[in-house]
Structure formats: structure tokens, C-alpha cells
Amino acid sequence: MSIALALKRVTKRFGGLIATDDISVEVKKGEIFSIIGPNGAGKSTLFNCISGLYKVSQGSVWLNGEEITGANPHAIARKGLSRTFQNLELFSKMTTMENLMLGRHLYMKTNFWNLPTMLWEKGPAAKDEIKHREKVEQIIDLLDLQSVRNRYTSQLPYGQQKIVELGRALAAEPSVLLLDEPAAGLNLEEKDELVFWINDIRRLFDITILVIEHNMGLVTSISDRIMALNFGRSIVTGKPEAVIKHPEVVKAYLG
């Protein structure tokens, strides 16, 4: 069994506040692993510690067996970690296609901003771009974004914007994908679609997925395992049925 992501005694303090407190966990390759907990429990902080946006105060983070503690977000992304954000982080004045191409920038030899001109050249830069476009086309097909490929993302319904953000994260061909509240703001139909995409992504790609999510129905239907946090501490980690029945989890949510 190989481990895609390991947290070893990760603690993050903000002044006197302990946002995540001594968290250890090993997420297996190919697993869908969710993190639940009430507002302020430390879920996003943990994602930020993994992706390098925050430096951990104590402990270490390991990606595919390599320590990434203290590395910057760009370096961690290049090692195979990709994420979406709680609040959409799309470029609204760009089209779906352009936003997805941004997901490829890690691999590009040329500067993204030069890309439009590359189309008219016959050199290696143009070939490079064709390769990246092919990858993006696969994602457009997979996530059913054909009809909106040339639309500005700001003109799309919120649910579709979330799917574009998911596509951009996938375009980077991550080995580990972090999804921060992917279902927030989605209607019932869009939530069902999201479950479908997440299962499809897992089936088609060799990928490990971590999800922060408040929607219990969604979490229990997609997750192999769940970790519940409260006040920065891990209460329990295990199979969905066991975690949602755990007395401290029930208390944390009802309280």
C-alpha cells in the first residue's frame, strides 16, 4: 500500500490561536478522503498547510514519499498537488478554454501570456501549445464543457464555474487533488453531477482526492474514509458510516 499524502503531527498556530493541532494522517494512493468539521475547525488551514500557502508551525507534510514541508505552493504544485478553493478562483475575463490552459502553465516552456501569438508560429513553442491544448480538450470532453468552451467564465452559472475550476485543477495532471467545499452553492442537480464527476475522475485518472465538505450526504457517498476535526483537533478517522455516528461528531455538529 503506498501513501500519497502524509501529515505528521501538523500544527498551525496564528499567534495564540491553534488552528490545527497535532494532526497526523496517511492518505492512500487512489483514496477519496474527506475532512469534515464545524466552521472554524481548521479544515481550510490544513489544506493551506498541505499546498504550501501556510508554513506549518510544527510537524511535516509528505507528498508521494517526499517531504514538502516549507516548500512554496508553486514547487508543491510541480510535484503533483493541485487544488480548488472555497471561493472560486477563476479569471472571469477569460474563457473556459483559457482558464483550463492556465492549469497547464506548470508544464509550459513558453509564457502563457504569449500563447495567442504562438498559434501562428511553426516552431517548438507552437507544438508545445498543441500538446497542451490536446490535454485541455480531453478535460473539456470529460467534464462536458464543449458548449461553454469559448464563453467568459463570469457569464456561466455558478455550478458550471465550479466545474471549470475543477477542470483547471485537473489540467495540471495532479497525483493529489484537494477540493475545498466543491458542493458549496450548488443546487441538488449540480451536486449529483459533482458526485458523478468525482467518481469518474477517480475511475479514469490515477489520482488521490481530498475533499473538504459540509454536505454529509455527498461526503458519505463519495468517501473511502473521513477525518472529523473540531477545534483544530482530529476527533476520529475512519469509514463514513462509523465517523458520522461517532458521538463526538454528532455532538460537534448538533452543538
Ligand SMILES: Nc1ncnc2c1ncn2[C@@H]1O[C@H](COP(=O)(O)OP(=O)(O)OP(=O)(O)O)[C@@H](O)[C@H]1O
Ligand atoms: N490567516 C489566518 N490568520 C489568523 N487566523 C486564521 C487564519 N486562517 C485561519 N484562521 C483561524 O483558524 C481557525 C480555523 O480556520 P479554518 O478556516 O481553517 O476553519 P475551517 O474548518 O476551514 O472553517 P470553515 O468551515 O468556516 O471554512 C479559525 O479560528 C480561523 O479564524
